[in-house]
Amino acid sequence: MNIPPGFEGNTGNKVCKLKKALYGLKQSPRAWFERFAKVMKEFGYKQSQGDHTLIIKHSASEGVTALLFYVDDIIVTENDKREKHELKQRLATEFEIKELGKLKYFLGIEVAYSHKGSSSLNKKARMYQRLVGRLIYLAHTWPDIAYSVSVISQFMHDPREPHLQAAYRVLHYLKGNPGKGILFKKNNTLALEAYIDADYAGSLVDRRSTIGYCTFLGGNLVTWRSKKQNVVAKSSAESEFRAIAQGLCELFWLKIILDDLRIKWDGPIKFFVTIRQLSILLITLYNTIGQNILRLIGISSKKN
Template sequence: MDIPPGYTATSEAKIACRLQRALYGLKQSPRAWFGRLSSVMRKYGFQQSNSDHTLFPKHRLGKITALIVYVDDMIITGDDVEEISRLQDQLSTEFEMKNLGGLKYFLGIEVARSRQGIFLSQRKYILDLLAEVGLLECKPVDIPIVQNHKLGEYVDQVPADKQRYQQLVGKLIYLSHSRPDIAYAVSVVSQFMHRPSEDHMDVVMRILHFLKSSPGKGLMFSKNGHLKVAGYTDADWAGNITYRKSTAGYFTFVGGNLVTWRSKKQKVVVLSSAEAEFRGMVKGICELIWLKKLLAEIDVAPSSEMNLLCDNTTTIAISHNPVQHDRTKHVEVDRNFIKQNLEEKIIQLPFVKSEDQLADVLTKAVFVRNFYNSLDKLGIKDIYAPT
C-alpha cells in the first residue's frame, strides 16, 4: 500500500497504515457490510431470522414485512404496504440505494407474474451461456444424462481442459439451483473437477445441449389453497461405479409448490439399500424441519404433520419398529433420529409407488417418459414454448 497523498516520511522510517474501515475487496469487507446492515435493520424493529440470517422479518398489526439480502442486492416484500414504504425511506437515509420497482430480475433469475402465479426462470442466463460456448445453434437433446452412463475415474482416459471444465461446471452448478431437471447430471459431473476427462466433458456438453431444448423452463408458484409442507426422498444404492457410493436426493414442497431440492453422493459406502435410504431420509427430514422453523418465523408454520414420501417399504417398517436390525447397525443414529421425529408427530412416512416417486430424477438417469412425467408433477413449465 502506498503512503496517502500529503504525508511525507524519510526512507529510513518504518511506517504502517492502520485501516479505520474495511476496504472493498478485502475479506473483512463482507462481514463489516453485513454487520452494518444488520444493526440498521434491528434499529428499525426488524428481527434477524435464526433459520436464514439474510432474512429480516417484522410483524405489525397482524401484517408482515420481510427483507432478504444477497451481498448488496435486496428484496423487500410483504402485505404491509405502509411499512414497506417506510422501510425504503429509512434505508435510503442510511445507504446509497436505488429502487428498481417491482421484482423482475434478481441474481440472474427472471420473474414473471400472471393470473396462474409467479414464474421463475433463467432464460437469459442460459442463452448467454450457450452463446459464450458457441452452442446457440446446437442440436438439442431430450434428457441431460443418458441412462447407461458409466462415468468414473480411470487413469487411461483422455484428459480434458481442466480450467474450461471447471468454469462450465461452476456455471451449471449455479443453474441447478433453479433447474431441478439438471440437478442429478450436474452432481455427477461436479465429482470430477480435479481430474476431468473427455468423457466427462462430453456429459457437460450434453447438459448444455439439453438446456438448448428449453432455455425458458422454470418453476411456477401458484395458490393451491393450503400451506402443507411435504417432501419426497429416494436413494440409488451403490450407483457410483468407482467407489460404489450411493446417491441420495429429496424434493420439498410448500403449499404444493416446489421450493428446495438436493442431489448428492453420500460420503460413505453402505452395505444395503435400506442404509442408503436411511441416510437420504435423514437429510430430507432435516430440510423439512428447517422449512417448518422458517415458516414459523413468518407466521405460516404448518399445523399438521409433514409427509416425507418414500418408496422403500423396508425402510419405512424399520423406522416405525424399535427392534434392533442387523442391516441398520451402521445407521443407528439416523434410525433413532427418524424414530424420534415420528413419535413427536413432526413427520409421517407415507409409502409412494416407485412410478410416482418424484425424487428418482435426483438419484439416477431415468427413461425419457418418466423424466418428463416427473417434471410435470414438479410444476416445471416453459411459458416461452410455442403453443
Template sequence: MEHLKTFLLKRFRIKDLGDLKYFLGIEFSRSKKGIFMSQRKYALDILQDSGLLGACLDNFPMEQNLKLTPTDGALLHDPTKYRRLVGRLIYLTVTRPDIAYSVRTLSEFMHQPRKPHWDTALRILKYVKGTPGQGLLFPASNNLALKAFCDSDWGGCRATRRSVTGYCVFLGNALISWKSKKQTNVSRSSAEAEYRAMANTCLELTWLRYILQDLKVLQTVPVPLFCDNQAALYIAANPVFHERTKHIEIDCHIVREKLQAGMISPSYVPTRFQLADVFTKALGKDQFVTLRDKLGLHDIHSPT
C-alpha cells in the first residue's frame, strides 16, 4: 500500500487523508469487529428538511399489504416536493435495504403523485427517525462464501398485475447486494414469477463471482440459492420442457445453464426464513423486524 501511494503521489496531485470516515453522505466506522457503514447524518438532514424531527415513530416503513395505485387519492399541488423526497430516500437505500421495497414502490408514482403516496413517504421518514444510524456491518472475520435468497410476489401490482422480484446476496455474513424490482412481464403463475426471480438472481451472482475472481476470492463450490417455491425448484431441476414452461423458456435456459455449470445450487427454504421476502411486499411489524435483523443491519448509535 505504501509503495502504491508513493507511486501515485509522484504522478498526481493527491493527498492522503488516512482511513475513510465520511464520503458522499456515507459514514464509516472501524473497529476490531469490522467496518460499519451508515448514513446517519444524511437521514437526519432529510428529517430536518421535512420538519419531522419531532414526529412520532413508526416501527416499520409501510402498512402491511398496502397496495398503492396511480389513481386513488387527490393529486398533490406541488409534485416537486414529493419527487425530491423520494429521490433522497432512494440514495438512503445505499445502506438501508430495509426500506428498499417501500422506496421502490413510491418511485413508481413520480410522474403524478397523490395524497396516499405522500402519506406513505412520511411514514417511511417516521420509521427512519427511530433508526437513523442503522447500517451495514462488514465483519473483519468472514468465510467469504457467497449465498443468495430470491423471492417474488405474484401479480402484486394492481394496475399492471406484474410481480415484484426481490433478492439479497451475502458474502459470508455480510450483505453485499440486494434488489427490489418490478418484473417486465406478467407471470401466469406464482411458479413463473418465482422462476423469473431466480433468473435475475443468477445474473447477479454471475457478476459477483467475476468481481470476486478479479479480487482473488475464488468461489470453489456452487453458490446456495434459496427459494421458497417448490415448483420453481422442480422447473430448475427438470431438463425437459413442457407446455406449461414454454413461455419462460429463456429464463429456464439461464438458470439451468448456471446449474449445470456448477455455479449455483438451488435449495428450498421455508417462507418464514425467506430473507428476500422483505423486498417483495409490505410486511407486518413482527415479521419485518425479524427479517431486518437477519439481514445483518445494526445500529451502533443505539443504547446498549
C-alpha cells in the first residue's frame, strides 16, 4: 500500500493499523456479521442455535419477532407491531436502512401472495453449467425436480450431449408448468412429519446409492433433498440406514428451530419409512440397544 499523504520520515519497522474493515476486504463479511449480531444482542435478540443467520426476540406480550439476513438483505416477520416499530427506529440509529415493503424477491426467489397463502415462483436458465447451477437454485422451491437436478449436476465437470438433453427435458417440464410453486397454508394443528426412502447402487457410474426425504410442518412442505450418498453402500441395509440417519438429522434440526422460536409442541415426530426400512431399523435397534438393555437388567438383578 502507499504511504498516507502527509506522512514523512523513515518507514522502516512500521506498519499501519486497520481500525475499520473496508468494503472489499476478505474480512469485511465477518466484521459486518459480528457488528450486526452485536447490535441485535444489545436490542435483546438472540441467535438461533440451528441457524446463526436467524435472530429472534420474544416479547413480554408473548409476541415474537424474527429476522433472517443474508449479508445486508434482511427479512423481518413478526406478530408484535410495537416491537417491529421499535426495531426499525433502533436499526435506523445504528445503520443506514431502507424498508422495501412486503417481501417480493429474496436471493433470486420471487414470492407471490394469494388469499390461501404465499407461493414461491422461479425462472429458467441457459447453457449447461449455468443452466444446471440455476436449476440447483430452482430445486429449493421445486421439490419435484430435486432428483433430476441431483443427477444432471453430477456431470458438471464433463457434460456430454445426453446430459444437455436431460437438462433440456427439465426445462421443458418447467416451461409446461408455469406459475407453479409451494403453497403455505394456515393450519391450527402443528405436526412434524418426514418421508424417507433410498435406492441401492442406483448410479450406473459409481454404484453409489441415492437418498431422498421431505419434511412437513403443519401439513406444509418445508424441506426436502435428493442426494447421492458419499460412500458406496455394501448392502441395501446400509443404504437404507444412512437415509434414515440423514432424515432424523433434518427432523432434529427443525426441532431446534421450533425450540428457538418457543413454539411449544410435545407431540410425536412422525417418521414414514418403507417396510424394508422399518425392519432394518428394528433389527439395528435391537442389536445395538436392546441387547445392552437386557444385559444391564441381568447385571442389576444379579447385584440385588
